[in-house]
Amino acid sequence: MELSNLNIYLLIIGIAIVTYIPRCLPILYLSKKDLPNWLKDWMKFIPSGVFAALILPSVLIQDGRLNLGFTNINLITSILVVIIAVKKKSLGLSIAVGVFSITLLTFII
Numbered sequence: 001m002e003l004s005n006l007n008i009y010l011l012i013i014g015i016a017i018v019t020y021i022p023r024c025l026p027i028l029y030l031s032k033k034d035l036p037n038w039l040k041d042w043m044k045f046i047p048s049g050v051f052a053a054l055i056l057p058s059v060l061i062q063d064g065r066l067n068l069g070f071t072n073i074n075l076i077t078s079i080l081v082v083i084i085a086v087k088k089k090s091l092g093l094s095i096a097v098g099v100f101s102i103t104l105l106t107f108i109i
Helices: 005-031 039-045 046-060 074-088 092-109
Strands: none
Touching: 046 092, 074 092
């Protein structure tokens, strides 16, 4: 089945609408409401939870299996970066330590 230019444009517009509506409706609805404090407090954890859900599988899983050993370069590097980030509170230093340690560990392990 060949798509014409009109069908492609309609498809792009449809995808944009379907993507936009679930993001827009809660904002429009909740902006007019006063949310309870417990909900506001709970929502502060959402960015951290999403970040952890995106990052942890690539750090802990190698070749489809959980790897918590010393051969897991991503885990060792992540631990080093977390320690530096907590102690020094410097994003640039954390990134530099991460890049340096993953490069070094790639050659060592």
